[in-house]
Amino acid sequence: MLKSKAMQSPRTQALMLIGPAFAVYATFAIWPMIEVVILSFQHWNGLDPQREWVGLENYRYILTSDTVFWVALRNTINWTILAVIFPPMIGLLLALGLNEQLFGRVPMRAIYYLPVIIAPIAVATMWRWMYDPFFGLFNQVLTSLSLQAWIKDWLGDREIALYSMFVAYTWQYVGFSMVLFLAGLQGVDRSLVEAARIDGANRWQVFRHVTLPALRVTLAIVLVLSTISSLKAFDIVYGMTGGGPAQSTQMLALWAFMQSMQIFDFGRGSAISVILLLVTLTIVVPYLRWSQRDEGAAE
Amino acid sequence: MTVMTTHLESETAEIKRRRDPFLIILWLVLVVFALLWVAPIVLIAFTALKSNAEIMATNAFTPPETVAWSNFSGAWERGNFATTFQNSVIITVIKVPLGLMFSAMAAYALARIKLRFGKLLLLFFLFGAMIPFQVMLAPIFTLVNGFGLIDTYPGVILPYLAFGVPYQVFILHGFFKAVPKELSEAALIDGASHLTVFRRIFLPISLPVLAALLILDFVSTWNEFAMALVLLQDRNMWTLPLGLMSFQGQFSTDYGQLNAAIAMTVFPAVVVYMIFQRYFVSGLTSGAVKG
Numbered sequence: 001m002l003k004s005k006a007m008q009s010p011r012t013q014a015l016m017l018i019g020p021a022f023a024v025y026a027t028f029a030i031w032p033m034i035e036v037v038i039l040s041f042q043h044w045n046g047l048d049p050q051r052e053w054v055g056l057e058n059y060r061y062i063l064t065s066d067t068v069f070w071v072a073l074r075n076t077i078n079w080t081i082l083a084v085i086f087p088p089m090i091g092l093l094l095a096l097g098l099n100e101q102l103f104g105r106v107p108m109r110a111i112y113y114l115p116v117i118i119a120p121i122a123v124a125t126m127w128r129w130m131y132d133p134f135f136g137l138f139n140q141v142l143t144s145l146s147l148q149a150w151i152k153d154w155l156g157d158r159e160i161a162l163y164s165m166f167v168a169y170t171w172q173y174v175g176f177s178m179v180l181f182l183a184g185l186q187g188v189d190r191s192l193v194e195a196a197r198i199d200g201a202n203r204w205q206v207f208r209h210v211t212l213p214a215l216r217v218t219l220a221i222v223l224v225l226s227t228i229s230s231l232k233a234f235d236i237v238y239g240m241t242g243g244g245p246a247q248s249t250q251m252l253a254l255w256a257f258m259q260s261m262q263i264f265d266f267g268r269g270s271a272i273s274v275i276l277l278l279v280t281l282t283i284v285v286p287y288l289r290w291s292q293r294d295e296g297a298a299e
Numbered sequence: 300m301t302v303m304t305t306h307l308e309s310e311t312a313e314i315k316r317r318r319d320p321f322l323i324i325l326w327l328v329l330v331v332f333a334l335l336w337v338a339p340i341v342l343i344a345f346t347a348l349k350s351n352a353e354i355m356a357t358n359a360f361t362p363p364e365t366v367a368w369s370n371f372s373g374a375w376e377r378g379n380f381a382t383t384f385q386n387s388v389i390i391t392v393i394k395v396p397l398g399l400m401f402s403a404m405a406a407y408a409l410a411r412i413k414l415r416f417g418k419l420l421l422l423f424f425l426f427g428a429m430i431p432f433q434v435m436l437a438p439i440f441t442l443v444n445g446f447g448l449i450d451t452y453p454g455v456i457l458p459y460l461a462f463g464v465p466y467q468v469f470i471l472h473g474f475f476k477a478v479p480k481e482l483s484e485a486a487l488i489d490g491a492s493h494l495t496v497f498r499r500i501f502l503p504i505s506l507p508v509l510a511a512l513l514i515l516d517f518v519s520t521w522n523e524f525a526m527a528l529v530l531l532q533d534r535n536m537w538t539l540p541l542g543l544m545s546f547q548g549q550f551s552t553d554y555g556q557l558n559a560a561i562a563m564t565v566f567p568a569v570v571v572y573m574i575f576q577r578y579f580v581s582g583l584t585s586g587a588v589k590g
C-alpha cells in the first residue's frame with residue numbers, strides 16, 4: 001500500500017466523499033435560508049450597499065397593512081388542504097385499480113404518469129388556452145353539449161379561478177401519488193391477502209384491514225410530499241393567472257417573489273418567505289422526528 | 300370506495316376472476332378516466348399540427364387533415380428556440396450527472412463509514428429535501444449576484460445542485476444502508492480504500508436506483524422555472540421554460556405555433572422518461588418507499 005496515511009483514515013475519506021455535496025448544499029441552499037431570515041428584519045431594495053435594520057417593522061406591515069398577504073395566506077391554506085386530499089386519494093384509487101391484472105394496465109399507468117413529466121409552466125400554458133373564454137376547449141365542449149348556461153370565464157372569475165387552477169394541478173400530479181402507491185403496494189404481503197380472502201373477507205375488508213395498514217409508511221410519504229409540493233405552488237400560478245384577477249389567486253410563494261423581485265422590497269418579501277418557511281417547518285419537523293423514530297425502532 | 304386490489308392465485312379463483320363483474324366495471328372506469336387524462340395531450344398534438352384556419356374550422360379532437368409542420372419551424376424561429384434549447388441542454392447535461400455523483404459519494408460515506416456526527420449530518424441533508432426553494436428566490440438571487448454569476452451557466456447549475464442533493468442523498472442513503480455488510484467488508488479488510496469500494500462495488504449495484512434518480516432529476520432540471528426566472532435575465536441565457544412563457548405572452552393567439560412550442564418544450568423530457576422508465580418503479584421501490 002503506497003497510499004499516504006491520510007488517505008487511509010476513514011474519517012478523511014469520508015470528508016472527501018461528503019465534501020463536494022456539503023459545500024454546494026451549505027452555500028446555495030442553507031445560506032439563503034439564513035439570509036432570508038436576516039433580510040426579513042431589514043429594509044433593502046436589492047441594490048443599495050447599505051441595508052437598514054428595522055426590527056419587526058416588515059412583519060408588522062405584512063400582518064396589519066398588507067391585505068394581499070391575508071388573501072395569499074388563505075389561498076395557500078385552501079390550496080394545501082385540497083392538494084393533500086384530492087391528488088393522493090385519486091392516486092391511491094388508480095394504484096389499487098392498476099395493481100390488478102387488467103388488460104392494458106401498463107399503457108394506462110404511463111398515461112396517468114405522463115403529465116408529471118411535463119413542465120409545470122407548459123401545463124399552465126396548455127390549461128390557460130383550454131380555459132380561454134372564447135376559443136378554449138371547455139367552453140367549446142359545453143356549447144356543443146348545449147350547456148351554454150355553464151360557460152364561464154374560468155380564470156377570469158374571482159370566485160372560481162383558484163379552483164380552475166387546482167383542476168390543472170390535480171391533472172398534473174395524480175400520477176405522482178399513483179406511482180408511489182404502486183411502489184408501496186408491491187410491499188403488501190400477498191399471503192396475508194389470500195388468507196383474508198379464504199377466510200371470507202370481502203374486497204373492502206381486505207383493503208381496510210390488510211392493504212391499508214401495509215401502506216402506512218407510503219401514505220405518510222405521499223401526504224408529506226403532497227403538502228410540500230403544494231406549498232411551493234409557484235410555476236402554475238405564475239403561468240396561469242399571475243396571481244390575478246385582482247390578486248384573488250395570489251399565494252405566499254408568489255407574493256414573496258413579487259415583493260422582492262418586482263416591487264424590490266426585499267425586507268417584506270423575505271418576511272413573507274419566513275412565514276411560509278415556518279408553516280412548512282411545522283409540518284416537516286414532526287414528520288422527520290417520526291421517520292427517525294421509525295428507523296431507530298427497525299435497527 | 301369499493302375499489303379493491305387483490306387476486307387469488309388458485310385455478311378456481313382464476314376462472315372466477317375472468318367473469319368477475321367488479322373487475323370489468325373497474326376496467327371500464329379506468330379506461331374512461333385514462334381517455335380523459337390523455338385528452339389534453341392529444342389536443343396539444345393535434346392543434347400543433349393544424350393550420351390556424353383548420354383550428355378555427357374543425358372540432359378540437361379531429362385529427363389534422365393536412366399536417367402543418369410549419370408551426371414547428373415558425374415557433375422555433377419566433378420563440379428563439381435554438382438558443383433556449385441549447386441553454387437547457389447545456390445546463391441539464393452538466394447538472395444531472397454531476398449532482399448524482401456528489402449525492403452518491405455523500406450517501407455512501409453517510410451510510411457506510413462510521414462518523415461521530417454521521418446521524419446529524421444526514422439529518423442536515425434530509426432537512427433540505429423538505430424545504431421549498433421557491434421560498435428563497437430573493438436571497439438566492441442576492442447570493443448568486445454577489446458571486447457575479449447572474450446570467451451564467453454556473454450561476455444556475457450551482458443552486459440546482461444544492462437543491463437536488465438532499466432528496467438524492469436521502470434515497471441513496473436508504474439503498475446503501477440496506478446493502479449486506481459482507482459485500483464490502485472483505486474488500487476493506489484486504490486494504491481497499493472506501494473510495495475503491497464505493498467505485499467498484501457500490502456504484503455498479505446501485506445502477507437501477509441511479510437510473511430512477513436520473514429520470515427524476517432530468518425532468519425536474521429540464522422543467523425548472525422559478526429559479527431560472529430569477530437568475531437568468533438575459534434573453535440569450537434563457538432556458539426552454541422561460542422561452543415558452545415569453546412565447547405565450549407574445550404570440551398567444553397563434554394557437555398552432557403556441558401548441559408546437561409546448562410540444563417542443565415537453566418532448567425531450569418525455570423521450571428520456573420513455574428510455575429509462577423500466578427502471579423507474581423498481582428503482583424507487585428499492586430505495587424510498589420500502590420503509
